Every structure is written in structure tokens, then in C-alpha cells.
Amino acid sequence: MRELSLHILDTLENSLEAGATRLELVIDEDSKHDLLRIRVSDNGRGMDTEMTRRVLDPFFTTRTTRHVGLGLPLFAAAAERCNGRLHIQSQPGVGTTVIAEFQHSHMDRSPLGDLPKTLMAVLLSERPVDLYYRHTVNGESFELDTAAIRRELGDVPISHPRIRSWLSEAIKEGLADIQESAT
Amino acid sequence: MPRLKTLEDLKKLREDAQGELKVRLETGTKIVVGMGTCGIAAGARETMHAILAELEKREIEAHVTTVGCIGMCIREPLVDIEQAGKPRITYGNVKPDMVPRLIEEHLIKGNVVQEWVVGRLPTSP
Numbered sequence: 433m434r435e436l437s438l439h440i441l442d443t444l445e446n447s448l449e450a451g452a453t454r455l456e457l458v459i460d461e462d463s464k465h466d467l468l469r470i471r472v473s474d475n476g477r478g479m480d481t482e483m484t485r486r487v488l489d490p491f492f493t494t495r496t497t498r499h500v501g502l503g504l505p506l507f508a509a510a511a512e513r514c515n516g517r518l519h520i521q522s523q524p525g526v527g528t529t530v531i532a533e534f535q536h537s538h539m540d541r542s543p544l545g546d547l548p549k550t551l552m553a554v555l556l557s558e559r560p561v562d563l564y565y566r567h568t569v570n571g572e573s574f575e576l577d578t579a580a581i582r583r584e585l586g587d588v589p590i591s592h593p594r595i596r597s598w599l600s601e602a603i604k605e606g607l608a609d610i611q612e613s614a615t
Numbered sequence: 616m617p618r619l620k621t622l623e624d625l626k627k628l629r630e631d632a633q634g635e636l637k638v639r640l641e642t643g644t645k646i647v648v649g650m651g652t653c654g655i656a657a658g659a660r661e662t663m664h665a666i667l668a669e670l671e672k673r674e675i676e677a678h679v680t681t682v683g684c685i686g687m688c689i690r691e692p693l694v695d696i697e698q699a700g701k702p703r704i705t706y707g708n709v710k711p712d713m714v715p716r717l718i719e720e721h722l723i724k725g726n727v728v729q730e731w732v733v734g735r736l737p738t739s740p
Contacts, residue, residue, distance in 0.1 A: 433655065433656060438655050438656075438660065441650070441655055441660060442652050442655050445650055445651060445652070445655070445683060448683065449683050502652055502656075503652040546660075549660050549661075549663075549664050550660065552663075552664075552667075553648075553650055553659075553660050553663055553681050554681075556663070556679055556680050556681050557650070557680065557681050557682070558647070558680045558681065558682050580622070581622075581625065584622060584625045584626060584629065585625065585629050586629065586633075587633070588629050588632045588633055589678075591678050591679065591680055592632050592678075593670070593671075593676045593677070593678075594628050594631065594632050595625075595628060595629075595632060596667070596679075597667075597671065598624065598625065598628055600667075
């Protein structure tokens with residue numbers, strides 16, 4: 433996967449598969465410490481210690497439709513290439529947190545890529561889900577909570593054509609703002 | 616903060632959307648894009664984006680949603696199109712550059728693009 437936002441999408445999709453109804457994506461870009469930190473947390477069914485260890489094995493998957501699960505091993509490899517690492521914390525019945533850390537300036541670090549596209553792919557999931565997203569670039573943050581948006585929308589779904597265009601634009605503008613203020 | 620202003624926008628949008636909603640849900644078109652690891656690696660996110668862009672360009676209103684892996688990984692990106700009263704058609708290996716023709720043929724002219732079909736489900740009751 434050429435962009436970190438594709439790994440993020442894949443990790444968020446894992447959360448959906450685990451039955452999560454609330455996702456958190458927190459991205460922190462910190463030039464001073466030359467660190468990029470990506471955290472995905474969910475309230476899905478969680479995993480025991482044995483399974484938490486095994487999800488980093490490419491020949492392990494919870495799926496029955498195919499026999500390999502490459503998502504997290506690929507994400508871990510991407511972090512390790514850049515003097516970083518991937519940690520997973522999980523508790524059955526509570527949820528899972530995946531944290532990937534990268535040396536921000538590392539020459540092998542893939543770009544974050546198109547985060548609005550990633551977020552829209554998750555928000556348009558058939559499974560109803562709420563997403564909290566916070567993205568910080570050198571102290572400047574953009575924040576989005578779809579639970580608040582859903583409350584405002586009432587019975588109009590987020591997948592409604594007008595709502596999804598509005599939301600996609602709002603995310604793009606928000607990210608452009610923090611990039612601008614931070615540089 | 617621009618956030619408050621955008622929530623105000625949302626109220627207006629909601630009112631507009633509410634009126635048309637019922638009609639659309641009954642007669643509307645549903646497009647589903649596979650978004651498992653296999654789909655993502657094959658470019659499903661870009662395919663979904665191309666679909667959204669094409670629908671917007673042609674002012675077609677359809678509900679677009681994503682699902683996980685359904686097991687036909689080799690045919691990803693997979694795109695299902697379902698229209699009321701018609702069979703649900705699954706298209707395989709749908710790349711962004713195929714999207715304009717797909718929308719034109721299937722949604723506008725009402726023709727199934729046979730050579731891209733990998734599955735079909737009979738009309739749901």
C-alpha cells in the first residue's frame with residue numbers, strides 16, 4: 433500500500449469487522465520530535481493475548497473467506513522500515529487500540545495520502561459507525577466527531593448524497609487549514 | 616471556529632434532504648463497494664471516489680456504501696449495483712477509468728455491462 437491512509441483505512445475496516453460502533457483515529461505529526469504517530473481505537477469485540485500476538489502473523493486471519501490476513505503485518509512492516517513500530521493493545525469485550533509510530537522525516541516513510549477519501553470510505557460503511565478524528569500538525573488540530581453530526585442530521589443518513597459531499601469538503605478544508613497554520 | 620458555522624450549514628442541508636428522502640429510499644439506486652484489505656490493495660478506495668465523482672458530475676442521486684471482504688478477493692475492486700425491481704449485479708476488477716462507462720450504461724441507459732459482470736443475485740422480494 434503506497435499511502436499510510438490506506439493502512440489506516442484497512443485498520444479501521446478491521447474494527448468494523450470486529451463489530452465496533454465507535455472508532456477513534458488520532459494522528460499526531462510532530463516535527464520537533466520528528467515523530468508521526470497514528471492511533472486507531474475501537475469498541476469492537478477485542479482479542480485475547482494469544483490472538484493479539486497472532487494478528488501480526490501474515491498467515492493468521494479471523495476470516496473464513498480466505499486464509500491469510502495481511503493488513504496489520506503490512507502496517508507493522510511500514511512502521512519498522514522507518515525506525516518506528518506498531519503496538520496493539522486489546523481486551524476481549526472492550527476493544528482494540530493499534531498505534532503505529534514512524535520517524536516523520538524517514539526517507540522510506542510513505543506519505544499520509546488522501547485522508548478525506550479514507551474517512552469517507554469508512555463513514556459510508558453499511559455498518560452504522562461513529563468516528564472521532566483528530567489530526568494535529570505541530571500543535572494545530574482539526575477535530576471531527578460524526579456522533580455530533582448524526583445528532584444534527586436526525587433521520588437523514590450520512591450516506592445521503594448532499595450530506596456526503598458536504599462532509600467530504602468539510603474534512604478537506606479542515607486539513608488544509610491545519611497544514612497552512614502549521615507551516 | 617469554522618466548525619460551528621459548518622454545523623449551521625448542516626441544519627440547512629438536513630431540511631433540504633429530509634423532504635426528498637422518502638422518495639429516494641424507495642426508488643433509489645444502491646451501489647456497494649468492497650473495502651476489505653484485498654479491495655483496498657486493489658484500489659477500491661479510488662474506485663469508490665471515482666463513483667462518487669461521476670454521480671456528482673451527472674447529478675445522479677444514489678446511495679453509495681462500503682462493505683468488508685466477501686471472499687472474491689481476486690476480482691477486487693468489486694462493485695455491486697442494486698436498483699429497485701432489478702437483479703443485484705456484481706462487477707469485478709472495477710478500476711476508476713471504468714466507472715464513467717459503468718454509470719452511463721447501467722444507471723443511465725439501463726444496460727448491464729456483461730463483460731464486467733462476475734455475479735448476479737435475483738431481485739430481492
